[in-house]
Each structure stands twice: as C-alpha cells, then as structure tokens.
Amino acid sequence: MNALARLGMVSEIPSENQTFAHGEAGDMALPKDYFVERDGVKFAGTHLLVDLWGADRLDEPDLIDATLCAAALAAGATILHSHFHHFSPNGGVSGVVVLAESHISIHTWPERGYAALDIFMCGTCNPYKAIPMLKQAFTPSSVQVGEQRRGLIA
Numbered sequence: 001m002n003a004l005a006r007l008g009m010v011s012e013i014p015s016e017n018q019t020f021a022h023g024e025a026g027d028m029a030l031p032k033d034y035f036v037e038r039d040g041v042k043f044a045g046t047h048l049l050v051d052l053w054g055a056d057r058l059d060e061p062d063l064i065d066a067t068l069c070a071a072a073l074a075a076g077a078t079i080l081h082s083h084f085h086h087f088s089p090n091g092g093v094s095g096v097v098v099l100a101e102s103h104i105s106i107h108t109w110p111e112r113g114y115a116a117l118d119i120f121m122c123g124t125c126n127p128y129k130a131i132p133m134l135k136q137a138f139t140p141s142s143v144q145v146g147e148q149r150r151g152l153i154a
Contacts, residue, residue: 034101034122035151044151045102045122052115052134054141058108061086061093067137068097068104071130077101077121101125113140120150 035044057063061084072079077099084095092108102120109115115138119127128145135143 035153036123041149042153043149045120045125045149046127047148047150048117048119048127048131049146049148050117050119050131050134051144052117052138052140052142053144054113055108055115055138056113057138058110058113058115059086059090059093061095063137064093064095064106064108065097067133068095068106071119071133072097072099072104074133075119075121075127075129076125099125104130115140 035042036046037043065082065084069079069082078101080098080100082095082097084093086093090110092110094105094107096103096105099121101123103118104120105118107116117134119130121127131143131145134140
C-alpha cells in the first residue's frame with residue numbers, strides 16, 4: 001500500500017468522513033458502522049451484478065474510467081483510486097474504481113456489445129443510483145441487474 005500512496009493513488013490515513021459518523025448537532029462523533037439495515041435485515045452492503053447488452057463505447061478506457069467514477073459519486077461513494085487496462089487498441093477493458101465503501105469493477109467485450117459490472121457498496125451509498133450513468137454512457141439495448149446482500153447478520 002505504501003507504493004500506491006507514494007504515487008498519490010491512495011491515502012494511508014482515512015478521511016474523517018470514512019471513519020466517523022456525525023449525529024445530531026452537539027453529538028460526539030462515533031466510529032462509523034458501515035453495515036446497513038433495510039426491511040428489518042442488517043447486512044454489510046448491497047452487491048449488484050450488472051450486465052449491459054447491445055452497449056457502445058466499451059473499448060474506451062478513459063470514458064469508462066470517467067463514467068464509473070461519476071457513477072460512484074452519484075451513488076454517494078468516496079473514490080480512493082481507479083485503474084483500467086485496455087487489452088488492445090480495439091479490445092476490451094477491465095478495471096476497478098476502489099471506494100472507501102467497496103468497489104465498482106468492469107470487464108468489457110466490445111465485439112459482443114457486452115459489459116459485466118460489479119457494484120458493491122456499504123454504508124449509506126445506494127448502488128442503484130450508479131445505473132443511470134451506465135445507461136447514459138454506454139446506451140445498452142438491455143440491462144440485467146441482480147442483487148445480493150452481503151454479510152447478512154442472522
């Protein structure tokens with residue numbers, strides 16, 4: 001991790017918004033609990049598996065990076081760093097945006113108009129808010145979304 005920090009890609013010390021929750025006015029800051037509760041169930045976070053079919057611009061790493069970062073911000077996440085690899089001038093792209101609240105990853109097959117994304121977020125982030133950004137940038141003809149709640153507390 002120190003090598004990444006020297007490159008400016010990651011901070012060695014989390015920011016206050018990553019480590020403390022602020023309550024009502026006058027309340028002391030408490031250690032942040034990123035687990036969430038929804039529908040009476042407590043869990044670590046929501047993991048979406050998103051398949052884009054009939055999508056365009058899946059061979060453009062700069063666009064993919066910008067789109068996934070914008071999607072993370074739209075979902076309320078904190079970006080730590082991103083990294084993308086372009087397999088050839090017209091080939092697919094694989095990459096990840098690492099978040100304080102987890103990650104967004106992508107693998108693309110432009111020759112098939114297909115992209116597979118993982119969007120995993122904990123805390124108060126809403127990964128579903130990332131999907132409109134994906135639709136706008138890649139104009140897929142079909143979007144399939146599956147949800148898994150990770151870290152269920154029995």
